[in-house]
Amino acid sequence: MKRNKIYERREPTKDCKLYFIFCEGEKRETTYFYFFNRIASQVIIQIVPIEDGKNSPIGLYNNACQSLLASKENPNPSYTLNEEDEVWFIIDTDRWEDEINTLREYVGNHQNWFVGQSNPSFEVWLYYHFRNQKPQSSIENWKDHLNTIVSGGFDNRKHPIHLQTAIVNAETNHSSTNNIPDHNVTEVFKLGHKILPLVKSDIDLLLEQLDA
Secondary structure (H helix, E strand, O other): OOOOOOOOOOOOOOOOEEEEEEEOOOOHHHHHHHHHHHHOOOEEEEEOOOOOOOOOHHHHHHHHHHHHOOOOOOOOOOOOOOOOOEEEEEEEOOOOHHHHHHHHHHHOOOOOEEEEEEEOOOHHHHHOOOOOOOOOOOOOOHHHHHHHHOOOOOOOOOHHHHHHHHHHHHHHOOOEEOOEEOOOEEOOHHHHHHHHHHHHHHHHHHHHHHHO
């Protein structure tokens, strides 16, 4: 893991909480969540690499089963999954709507497995780090739109520090239809609620330093 140039990495404690995350994107989501590994000692977030480019919802689910669940056919999974660990699928809506419904059905059969869906993409979650209302107009390209919201674009080396703000904004604006988040909303705040208590003291300290 590369050292963050802004915040020094904190070594995890023995009793830290472990989250396994499976996501479509191989860069933005990874660097976002690894921010919390760097600043806090009470959490480990493990982004499990995509296997063979299979980043569809069912491809990610199959990867999770192969990586985490031991069986007669799979005696040596890549990771050890303990009872208290959590598994999250961070999913964009895009073209996957029907397949996400199947993913949710499969995930419901496992304890401590969850889905965090954004509509249309993960950038919606990043947007709520800085805005407390849904966009008033249609957004054709969310990545470009973020550049208009934040000078220089969203910086995963520092902007995740606004996690608590993002949770409040995303949850306030959340709505869904048939268990699918409506357009321009995200349910990643549900994972945010889990992470925040483990990193809040570290975030508060960093925010105080920024204000000093």
